[in-house]
Amino acid sequence: MIVRGREAWTGRVFLVLLMVATIVPFVSLFLTALHPSGTYPAGLDWPSDPQWGNFLTAFNAAHMGELLTSSALIVLGVVPISLLVATMAGFAIGHLKMAGRRVVFLAFVLGLTLPFESIITPLYYQIRDMGLLNTRWAIILPLVGLFMPFGVFWMRAHFVTVPGEISEAAHIDGATSWQQFWRIQVPLAMPAISSLAILLFLWTWNQFLLAIVLVDDPTQRTMAGALGAFQGQWGTDIPLLCAGSLLVLTPTFVVFLIFQRRFAAALLQGSLKG
Amino acid sequence: MAGATLTPSAERTEVRPKGAKATGRAPRHGQRWIGWLFAAPAIAVYTVFVLAPMVQTVRYSFYQWDGIGSSPWVGFANYVRVFTDPELVGTIVHAFELIVFFSGIPVLLGLAIAATIRRIATSRLAAVARAVLFIPQVIPLVAAGIAWTWLLSSDGLVNQLLSAIGLGGVTRAWLGDFATALPAVGVIGAWVLLGLCTLLLLAGMSKIDPALYEAGRLDGAGPLREFFSITVPNLRQEIGVCVTVTVIAALASFDIIYIATQGGPGNTTMVPGLEIYYRAFVERQVGVASALGVVLVVLVLVCVLPIQRLTREES
Numbered sequence: 154m155i156v157r158g159r160e161a162w163t164g165r166v167f168l169v170l171l172m173v174a175t176i177v178p179f180v181s182l183f184l185t186a187l188h189p190s191g192t193y194p195a196g197l198d199w200p201s202d203p204q205w206g207n208f209l210t211a212f213n214a215a216h217m218g219e220l221l222t223s224s225a226l227i228v229l230g231v232v233p234i235s236l237l238v239a240t241m242a243g244f245a246i247g248h249l250k251m252a253g254r255r256v257v258f259l260a261f262v263l264g265l266t267l268p269f270e271s272i273i274t275p276l277y278y279q280i281r282d283m284g285l286l287n288t289r290w291a292i293i294l295p296l297v298g299l300f301m302p303f304g305v306f307w308m309r310a311h312f313v314t315v316p317g318e319i320s321e322a323a324h325i326d327g328a329t330s331w332q333q334f335w336r337i338q339v340p341l342a343m344p345a346i347s348s349l350a351i352l353l354f355l356w357t358w359n360q361f362l363l364a365i366v367l368v369d370d371p372t373q374r375t376m377a378g379a380l381g382a383f384q385g386q387w388g389t390d391i392p393l394l395c396a397g398s399l400l401v402l403t404p405t406f407v408v409f410l411i412f413q414r415r416f417a418a419a420l421l422q423g424s425l426k427g
Numbered sequence: 428m429a430g431a432t433l434t435p436s437a438e439r440t441e442v443r444p445k446g447a448k449a450t451g452r453a454p455r456h457g458q459r460w461i462g463w464l465f466a467a468p469a470i471a472v473y474t475v476f477v478l479a480p481m482v483q484t485v486r487y488s489f490y491q492w493d494g495i496g497s498s499p500w501v502g503f504a505n506y507v508r509v510f511t512d513p514e515l516v517g518t519i520v521h522a523f524e525l526i527v528f529f530s531g532i533p534v535l536l537g538l539a540i541a542a543t544i545r546r547i548a549t550s551r552l553a554a555v556a557r558a559v560l561f562i563p564q565v566i567p568l569v570a571a572g573i574a575w576t577w578l579l580s581s582d583g584l585v586n587q588l589l590s591a592i593g594l595g596g597v598t599r600a601w602l603g604d605f606a607t608a609l610p611a612v613g614v615i616g617a618w619v620l621l622g623l624c625t626l627l628l629l630a631g632m633s634k635i636d637p638a639l640y641e642a643g644r645l646d647g648a649g650p651l652r653e654f655f656s657i658t659v660p661n662l663r664q665e666i667g668v669c670v671t672v673t674v675i676a677a678l679a680s681f682d683i684i685y686i687a688t689q690g691g692p693g694n695t696t697m698v699p700g701l702e703i704y705y706r707a708f709v710e711r712q713v714g715v716a717s718a719l720g721v722v723l724v725v726l727v728l729v730c731v732l733p734i735q736r737l738t739r740e741e742s
Binding site for chain 1: 462465559577578
């Protein structure tokens, strides 16, 4: 028991140290953001005269209102479309056992490891030819495609576990595959779908590469993409940059706090399956 | 995987009464093709926005093209450049050096931490920690990059701490120094991935049968022995997942480096992802950028597939 007690204490100390290491960058951002604009504060240092106004200045300088709207619109485009399309395909591959499903599934799975950078160049010319450059569709449509490997993989994993008897019963009742999908399968799949929704929201909101390549106007981008532009513009004004960074990460942070348990579960499962 | 997909259909044929077989088969056969209708939108959007661009990348890689004018066929010349031009080879070398930080530190340190906190995994402190350790996964990498750029700057907290413990001599602008920029970028990646790895490994440890540890204790195994002969072998799958995720993050890194160093100083932190971006959109060397893109895809597959095999086979 004595050994256990000591182990538990080392465990606690480790855990606290790890948490401190995780939080310190944010504390540093926060303290720096409170210093007078344009100064170079040293490390962790509580300012003598906290400049709470910096957050307001950064909010206006970064056009935060427009950014929130833009990111929200992009998420509203990407997440519902991806969920619907991925759920249908997962249903087809995992449950309807369509002919040739192995090949189709393999094609999707191979996409799981694809670095976005490898296709960003042709994607740029393709989006340009479609006349979508500098619109939010330039981010939405490619992201839906890029999320398909994971989405299909995730939903197939769910539908494989649904017992066949359920669709047998629906067939006897004369339901078409489409009715069966909407009335029986989608409600049953809700836990899997909502976890996927959380992950897709997060990955869309934080998407950076597509935003900086395909959209020039920061106010049409995702939050993360706009922060890149903000850094370019205000990079020399450290307190303002720190305030802007904190503002940009606040929305995901708040959503994370609200759905904390689901987030954690989804992220762990997500990486386990991916 | 194949076994899992076969089982339900086998069960279904068994359950069905004999008379129903003939009538049951027709709709089921139709169903196999209706499946294509359900899968069609996903296949379409995946083809248009992922597969087609990938094919295009391969095609571009055989041409010399500035994005506007004519594009002469150059065969494998772009690939030869990727493997001979010191700057381009350098990006690949850097990507592999980053694996040490992005994968090595989070997985090894994560294992050590998870093993240490295993006993208190159900405490209230651990519940709080679980939330806190996820934060780096939730925020945009860009924000992590900005926060760490500031921490590692010449006036930053890292130097302040070093001076406080009497190491004032080693302080420097970590991201601006030729010798330390790449490790410094690696530390940012390690910070982002450490929490995720720790929690994944901890979740895996909670699934190990406690009786194994009891037996180990009775045999007089110390914590170290316990760690290497019980914990690690039982965590193959979780370790595999951590390594896979982090290796991909290292090879395909972009956001953090774009924010923290833009590849500099010199080219000391230039990685394939960033090089592709510069070549394609700044220097207008679409062919070279595409060849590097193809090489990057292959590198990721070459690194990830063996890990998958090693860790999945026995489980």
